[in-house]
Amino acid sequence: MNKYDIIIIGGGAAAFAAATKAADLGKKSLMINSGLPLGGTCVNVGCMPSKNLLTVGDEFFILSVQGSSLCTTMSSLSSISRP
Numbered sequence: 809m810n811k812y813d814i815i816i817i818g819g820g821a822a823a824f825a826a827a828t829k830a831a832d833l834g835k836k837s838l839m840i841n842s843g844l845p846l847g848g849t850c851v852n853v854g855c856m857p858s859k860n861l862l863t864v865g866d867e868f869f870i871l872s873v874q875g876s877s878l879c880t881t882m883s884s885l886s887s888i889s890r891p
Contacts, residue, residue: 810838811836812836812837812838813830813835813836813837814826814830814835814836814837814838815837815838815840816830816837816838816839816840817840818839818840818841818848819839819841819844819845819846819847819848820844820847820848820849820850820851821847821848821850821851823839823841823848827839
C-alpha cells in the first residue's frame with residue numbers, strides 16, 4: 809500500500825500550490841480530483857477561456873471595421889521578394 813504525507817482534495821490552482829509546496833518540503837502527496845479536469849474552474853471554464861473569447865471577439869471586431877484596408881495590406885505582402 810502506498811503511503812503519503814499529504815492528501816489533497818481537488819485539482820485546481822490551490823491544489824497545485826499545495827502539491828508544489830509539499831514537494832518542495834520533500835513530502836509525498838496524493839491529489840484526488842473529481843468533476844472538472846485538472847486545473848480547476850479558472851483554467852477550464854472560468855477566467856482563461858472567457859479571456860480567450862474576449863480576445864477573439866476584439867480581433868473579430870477589428871477585422872470587421874478595418875477589413876478592407878487589411879486585405880490591401882495583405883495583398884501587398886505577396887509582392888515582397890523572399891530570400
